[in-house]
Amino acid sequence: MTPMPAEAPAAAGGPQSLPFSDAASCKLWLEQVLHSSVTDCHGALFHAVGQLPRSPLRPAVKLESLELMRETVALVQFEHARRCRGKPVPLDAGERAVWESVVALWQAMAAAYESLIADMAGAAPELAGAAPLVCQRALRYTGLAMAEHGRAYHAVTGALWRQLHRLYVFAESAGIATTEVGDAVGRFEPATSCAATYVRALLAQQAQPDALTLQQMGCVEHWLDRWERLVEVSPQPPPASAIPALAVDLTSSKGIGFAKDMPATGVRHLHLEALARTLRHAAVALKQGRTPAELGLGDLPADACEKLLLLLNIQWCAAGTGRLDERTPSGIRVMIFPSIRSIHYHLTGRPFRQPGGAGQGEPVTLTQRSEAMETWLVVNRSVSGFLGLSRDPRTATRVSHSQLLGLQAPATKNLYLGIVQRLVVDEDGGIWAGMRLVPGIPQPAAARVADIATADPDAVKFDRALLLPEDSPRRIPTSIILQPGWYQVNRILDLHTGPAQKIRLRMVLDAGPNFERAGYAVIGS
Template sequence: MLKLDLPAIDPAAPRPEFTTATACKQWVKELPLTNIQAVQDELKQQLELLSHFSLSALERLKTLELMRETVAFIAGELGKKYRSKPLPFSSLEQTAWNNVALLWQTLAANYRLCLQANIDGNAEVAPFSSLITQRTMSCLVMQMLEFGQAYRCVPSAVWRELHALYAFAEAQDVATKRIKDILNREDGSDSCEATYAKALLLSLADPQQLSSRQLLQLDRWLDKWSARAPLSREQPPTPTLPLVAVDLSGESGPAMYTGQMMKEKRFLDTERTAVSLRKRIKFLRSGGNSAEIGLGDDCIQPGCEAFLSMLYRRWCEVLPTRAHNRDSAETAVQLCFAFPAIHFFLNDATPFKQPGETLDLAPEIMEDMRMYGRVTKRTEKLLVARLGYTLENWRCLDQSAGGFRLSRSGDGERISQNLLLALRPEASEHFTLAVVRWLVMNEDGSLNIGTRALPGFPTPLAARQVTLNPKDAGHFVPAFLLSAVPEKKEPASLVLPIGWFQPGKRIHIYGSQMEEAKLVALLEKGANFERVTFVSEVMY
């Protein structure tokens, strides 16, 4: 039998603003929706009061149904304060996230009271077993989405409850029953099975590697696609795709099934989803508009096709083995962020200067170059202290030729997905340019990131955009040259500030000599950089 974690009903609990659906409807109607914070405070207070107030199960259910859409609206508005923000969150961003999580938690707590009444045989809510179960599950999925927006792992307790609720829906034979759901933006209906499938597909998509925008898009798409991914106790007799399974007795999400032990396994059928994805990818590849196939106007090429292809790989294919073996020996690594700081450390601890500008070298640098032919780390630390640049100390949990998995405890630079950084293992004298692929904010406040090393050896440059009137030319800014890697078929490339790339655009670059470079193709675009191919010729 399903065991629910229920709030305590207190006969002496303060009375909410409303105790009937009629009164609740009027209360919701009068909420000042232009004042998001005030409405959030009111909703939080009333939901908390309701969770401890003695109320008939049917009246509670009617009340929650009237409040649910407003809760979703306010949660969406509050989410704008922290979505797409770097980690760790500021105090204001963290407060907004906490408030959204609390709204869904208290709404779920009230639905649990209705569900318990149903389990206890309450005749009034017996006809609504599927609705109450789906609503409780939906609150948990909403929490999962917000964990994704904060790059946090879904707690095992949330998975345990979600598994138990789906098992209950199966036992009550209501798992596939379609019910009205105003929060489903596709067809206005949902089911316990579809809600559960949404959580499973969301987990397989690996939210820690998705941007906030991608997560919002995926949330919208799954309102429709999750209904095309049914679950079954038995594996398909002739599967054409790798099997996806989940253990209802476990406390984690789904996985590709290769025969591993699962006490209460269910198989997720992704066949129809795969067909739908392949059709959409083919349509976009032929030049079609994403809005014409239900993806929305905000899904822009070529990113839209790349996102769908990534989802197809994670839902419908066995992930390939790593191209590079990983070394799991923990080591210390130093990181720096932002173009000026990266340029400084790549350039032997020499501050950036305009081409032709004379810059007196620090005596410590001159002495190091005379004695060792390079700047020592001791001198580097002295110069860093003078200029205000920082090197953060991180732990490398494991590494390969393709990247590093790193961890930091304590305060430091705020980090976002696809951020350019430079890193140097303690055993190396050289920095590597890398990009943040994924982030995980742990409960203890530590931050884990996965980085992908950019191909080629980095060389610091100065770059400026070319103008029609040379007198209007601006100052040079830090940039970087990455050497070609023929064995990986990687061309030489420039790493430039965000927003510089246009096909055929000309810029000046200066390393050992002044060159004019013509930008050819955009290889990748990050949070603070663009990596481009180019052709150049010496100017003087």
């Protein structure tokens, strides 16, 4: 479930509860509040921002105070949000409380700036000259609230979409949509406008954050600093093309869609030609040997950067036409095994034992048993993957992006492995996970680092591993799935599947928060 739009906190003790009375005292207060803990500082900022719209301060002082608070808000939000960004879903109670408070402060900032738009039409017509800046700030903080949903793998609410569209409609009607303003807070390129900030929010969501890692989301945010002004928002459609045109319905509760599906009025078309050229040129430059850093694309490895550019080109400029497999509806239920431990336990049917050891294996924990009992619904499937759904509020399985899962339909004996490629919690609390199937039937094994010199007895113990056969059609070698942190190129492992073997790890094929998958070669027994 997603938080309700933030409301300003109720005034405690009336206007005097605002901790400052003008811009100078606001600056002093901000210096003092930074000496408190992150949690206390966050609460103080939320209280002050929420009080501003109803305070008796002159609108010009409110605007100046909000501008002074922006750097501090950005810093505190970043530190506070570390506790919830990228965490497995469903969030636990503490993580959820932090996430809701982070979203609430972004929304409170947007509401405070939007309240100044109303002041311009009433008590403060002198603020009209600041209208482009005020509206851009309200759009920016609305976009940040939306982005915070993505970083926690939650769907953006319809209320946030309506707020974003409403603010852009005001900018258009006031004739200020393309007026340039400066915004250096949390950005590498300060020059922007209301239209560019609106485009930024649209494109950030069209990039499908449910399919991105936190690092990839950060790259997209960085790149949009430079690319947001390449897209024109217009009532007129772009030139005819083989690629379906994209547009946005300003009266809707959602983002970008196909122009052909839009109503006759209230639609704005996206002219993406300049952005498409930029993406193509960047991809070509990478293939020619230039580094991402040289192209202003950050410090991603070149291959990862190229893959992300391709994904963005598909989502932004090719109307999401990258899917190769036909998906068919399904309604089967599958058992979910969320860790190597639970997968191994299910495959062997017994507690893990050290190879060659005598006596009983490890005691089976309650967690292992419960992990082996949870069921999800497969909504649709293709040759390469599944879309799974869990609507049980009591779900014990917390799922991360890129996590390895075991899946088994009750009517079949074989267990399959999948890697979570898409992850989102909808507004009703349902967890949707798109999984890419790993070809082959996994086999249980035990592995340890060979010839390790240590006095720590635990370091020389075997641990659970999974083996996958060679996939010749896809040119994927025989591989082993290990606990995270085990892989090192050319590392030698003792492998036990019955007869003892030694293997040499050769390359990483996949990795996620709960596993590493590596190709290997047998070097002896």
